[in-house]
Amino acid sequence: MAVVLLHPAVEQSLQSLPNDIETRIREKLADAGEDPERHLKPLKGRSEYSLRVGKRRAIIDWDRADGELRVLDVDTRDTVYD
DSSP: OOEEEEOHHHHHHHHTSOHHHHHHHHHHHHHHHHOHHHHOEEOTTSSOEEEEETTEEEEEEEETTTTEEEEEEEEEHHHHTO
16 A cells, blocks of 8 residues: 655646546546555656556656655656656
8 A cells, every 4th residue: 555645736737637537537546556566557768657547647656665656747648758
């Protein structure tokens, strides 16, 4: 189990989304906090992880020692990896 922390820019970005999409992303992030090994995919050539939520992706820094998932960005697949 890990604590999910949202970067302030991510929080603002989520609030600007339609309510149904925002809710779906928040629920998926909570699921990832419960079982990170199951939900997160390591990114090739990077230390971060990805969480898929439909057409959107969350980029997450997983601090295993502190038990924290730091959500760095949430956006559509075509722009989030830049």
